[in-house]
Amino acid sequence: MERRLSPAAFAVSALVMTLSLLGAAVVAPQNDYYRWQELDHGTTRKADWIYERLHFDAEPIDVALIGTSRTGGGLSGPDIEAAYCAATGRRIRVANLSIPETGRNIHYVIAKEAMRAKRPALTVIELNEIEARRQHRGFVALADVEDIVTAPIIANLNYFPDLARLPGRQAVLWFRTLTGRGAVKSKFDPAAYQGHDLDRTRALPLLDGTVVSRYTAAPRDELDAGRASRTEARAGMRRVPSAIRKFEHRVPRLYLQKIDALAAANGRMVDYVFLPAWREGALPRALTDDLGVTAPVIDLGGRIAEDPGKWLDATHVNAWGAAELSSRFAAELVRRYPALGEKDCART
Amino acid sequence: MAPRRAPRGFFMGRSKREKQLNRKGNLHPDGLPRAGARGPARGDFMVFSAYPFLLVFLPLTLVGFYALRAAGRRRMSVNFLLAASFVFYGAWSLPHLALLIASILANYCCGRYVASSAPKERRRLAMLAGVVGNLGLVFWFKYLDFAGSNLAALAGADWTFRNIVLPLGISFFTFQQIAYLVDCYRTRDGERRFRDYALFVTFFPQLIAGPIVHHRYARPQFAALASERLNADWIPYGVMIFAMGLAKKTLIADPIARAIDPLWAAAATGDPLGAAAAWTAMVGYTLQIYFDFSGYCDMAIGLGLMVGVRLPVNFNSPYRAKSIIDFWRRWHMTLSAFLRDYVYIPLGGNKGGAFFRLRNIFLTMLIGGVWHGAAWTFVIWGAIHASLITLNHAGRLWLPELDRWRGPVADAVKRAALLGAVMIAWVYFRADGVSAAHAVLRGLIAPAAGYAPDPYVLALMAFGAALALFAPNSLEVAGYVEAPERPIPHECAHGARMLRPTPMAAAATAILLAAGLAVAWRPAVFIYFNF
Numbered sequence: 001m002e003r004r005l006s007p008a009a010f011a012v013s014a015l016v017m018t019l020s021l022l023g024a025a026v027v028a029p030q031n032d033y034y035r036w037q038e039l040d041h042g043t044t045r046k047a048d049w050i051y052e053r054l055h056f057d058a059e060p061i062d063v064a065l066i067g068t069s070r071t072g073g074g075l076s077g078p079d080i081e082a083a084y085c086a087a088t089g090r091r092i093r094v095a096n097l098s099i100p101e102t103g104r105n106i107h108y109v110i111a112k113e114a115m116r117a118k119r120p121a122l123t124v125i126e127l128n129e130i131e132a133r134r135q136h137r138g139f140v141a142l143a144d145v146e147d148i149v150t151a152p153i154i155a156n157l158n159y160f161p162d163l164a165r166l167p168g169r170q171a172v173l174w175f176r177t178l179t180g181r182g183a184v185k186s187k188f189d190p191a192a193y194q195g196h197d198l199d200r201t202r203a204l205p206l207l208d209g210t211v212v213s214r215y216t217a218a219p220r221d222e223l224d225a226g227r228a229s230r231t232e233a234r235a236g237m238r239r240v241p242s243a244i245r246k247f248e249h250r251v252p253r254l255y256l257q258k259i260d261a262l263a264a265a266n267g268r269m270v271d272y273v274f275l276p277a278w279r280e281g282a283l284p285r286a287l288t289d290d291l292g293v294t295a296p297v298i299d300l301g302g303r304i305a306e307d308p309g310k311w312l313d314a315t316h317v318n319a320w321g322a323a324e325l326s327s328r329f330a331a332e333l334v335r336r337y338p339a340l341g342e343k344d345c346a347r348t
Numbered sequence: 349m350a351p352r353r354a355p356r357g358f359f360m361g362r363s364k365r366e367k368q369l370n371r372k373g374n375l376h377p378d379g380l381p382r383a384g385a386r387g388p389a390r391g392d393f394m395v396f397s398a399y400p401f402l403l404v405f406l407p408l409t410l411v412g413f414y415a416l417r418a419a420g421r422r423r424m425s426v427n428f429l430l431a432a433s434f435v436f437y438g439a440w441s442l443p444h445l446a447l448l449i450a451s452i453l454a455n456y457c458c459g460r461y462v463a464s465s466a467p468k469e470r471r472r473l474a475m476l477a478g479v480v481g482n483l484g485l486v487f488w489f490k491y492l493d494f495a496g497s498n499l500a501a502l503a504g505a506d507w508t509f510r511n512i513v514l515p516l517g518i519s520f521f522t523f524q525q526i527a528y529l530v531d532c533y534r535t536r537d538g539e540r541r542f543r544d545y546a547l548f549v550t551f552f553p554q555l556i557a558g559p560i561v562h563h564r565y566a567r568p569q570f571a572a573l574a575s576e577r578l579n580a581d582w583i584p585y586g587v588m589i590f591a592m593g594l595a596k597k598t599l600i601a602d603p604i605a606r607a608i609d610p611l612w613a614a615a616a617t618g619d620p621l622g623a624a625a626a627w628t629a630m631v632g633y634t635l636q637i638y639f640d641f642s643g644y645c646d647m648a649i650g651l652g653l654m655v656g657v658r659l660p661v662n663f664n665s666p667y668r669a670k671s672i673i674d675f676w677r678r679w680h681m682t683l684s685a686f687l688r689d690y691v692y693i694p695l696g697g698n699k700g701g702a703f704f705r706l707r708n709i710f711l712t713m714l715i716g717g718v719w720h721g722a723a724w725t726f727v728i729w730g731a732i733h734a735s736l737i738t739l740n741h742a743g744r745l746w747l748p749e750l751d752r753w754r755g756p757v758a759d760a761v762k763r764a765a766l767l768g769a770v771m772i773a774w775v776y777f778r779a780d781g782v783s784a785a786h787a788v789l790r791g792l793i794a795p796a797a798g799y800a801p802d803p804y805v806l807a808l809m810a811f812g813a814a815l816a817l818f819a820p821n822s823l824e825v826a827g828y829v830e831a832p833e834r835p836i837p838h839e840c841a842h843g844a845r846m847l848r849p850t851p852m853a854a855a856a857t858a859i860l861l862a863a864g865l866a867v868a869w870r871p872a873v874f875i876y877f878n879f
Contacts, residue, residue: 003850010584010849014591017858018865025866164399168866 067126103136590650626791
């Protein structure tokens, strides 16, 4: 008959074995492509395309746009490329690597992957009129183990939840890797690839196959209601006591610094673009200072924030708004970085 | 339309509310809910299978409790359990915690009077006032919207009822207190120590979804906890049973729920389902609710054992029942006992002949159905079970040869018929409305085109069905019996097959805990938390 353990010995041995198993799950081998298939947003996907663009597409990337859905639906890579070509005669490849929802931690993950795979000459990071306190909830899906474990701890509300989720994520990925079965596809399929010039400024394809046109303008009262609701939500946020206010944006500041350091280590450039919301067209200097953004920001605010014909809702421009923003962005790109990409775009 | 199978990713945790928002066209340009859409309710992190409970609340509570016990502060350790239970409930909602405390105070005072030496008539009046007060509370929070909106529809009036947020566990803690008041009146014996009464109501392993505990069962245990040594031999069994419950919830119930929720959502929007989708939805839910509730009950019992308290058995392999009467002796057993003692018997019970007995059985089961929720789907579900159980009793009275029909064939036929009826009733229980239930039921006999269930989900469902139908349940495996004076494992139950706290059992427990923890990053609320 097998030896019985004392209650304490049983509890300790079960605990130690549980922790060992969870530890083993964390270091289990897994397929990075499958990892980038694990993030979706309910009705849309983007992360898997980003990975495919970075790793399976031979086209280089000169300008990587990284931000939220505002960038995703507000800046058109093909439009910027065409405007840049018309102005300089040079060909650049612009990849819109933005992902819905806010959080600098995921911007860092995307910038790191882009730097590893394509080393874009210029990485442009989105700024808004407000900075989220919580980091991106998809970070735990996309980041590698090291980035999750070494994420900032102080003032990071996501740190411990993400850390707790890590063994489960790794176990799922290990199982997927073992069975050769990703969340969406087992291996890269060139026929299903959406191409290097993916552009969601004109229409948004949903997972059910329907396509939502962005050629529509929201009524003004709806835009005002959306803004009022955002203002109300912001007013409802508890103010951070002055003694610890410097910690409020500590985490995003650290991630922006890491992106800067990553680019510098690769001899590449980083710039910032401000994308407005409805009737919030002014660049928030205090916020950018707090985030440690000292360089001049590409400011796409101004009159567009007051033009109701350019908005899909209170925070996203429609297709006409995106055309205007893309054109202004391209003009500023030409002014600041006139020698990106290759010569003679007409020939290519 | 056969529902489209969206690729299921790692981060699919979108709430039902969010899905509804999207279906109504209130769509964010990136497929996200618009600003202002509410996320999961505050406090959902206190679900037994969620990380904040598993990795923060539970370890801190156990460490604090054991430290006080080790220091010889037994009374303090009971106070600590009470405080932890308040924290547990307060994490869900502070206003509802205030309501819970008010309810405890009122019932405690009422109970003291009912159990006092006051004249019988006055005690009776006090008891009735307490019962009515408790029922009124449940009615206000749970049934006012439903009753009011139906009355308004009948009257053709345009009354609006504000959406009242249902306090978690209100049906459980008020019914437990109703039983207490009635018992006080019958026995003239109430709880004197407020602390013990409050702990009897709020004890966190059973506060939200039961089991419904009788005061006479809990009282000596809490008294002993404050004065006697903890029976440490129970702790390994608590950990093992808890691990089995966690695995049932996170490894079986939740993955099945994620696979079938889109089918139920499609039915709710009026999309017709094909046969494959409808059968997957119905069978899937039959298994989901089984492993969800049985997992919860195991976890509650396991948690109780970890702090030296036995809880009543609430779940005993109900899908192995051979009749609907047997089913209700195995499913939510403490609710069945409550309904018998405090509804069926006050209605008259067996008195007055066969007709009145059957009427009382029907009414009791119907009330049991409505207890689960304020919606016509629950009324229909209750009516189906009430009809079946009444027929079963009538059959025993007037067709005894049917009851005497035994043997393997008879068992198979009876179990198949019972499972079929239970599954059809679950359709009403789960559906978001009667029309959605009918969409699923129509789908059962529709062509099977368009939907192909995920083979992994099918395999999981087959495994779950095998466990539910043929395997001994976790309490049988652990040799658990609810009587606190009996040892665990209780030898007379299953002999050598029972678990012992051996190194092998510790390893198996660790595997279940690790697997349960690994997939607990997307916890779902237990179904019975809604009642």
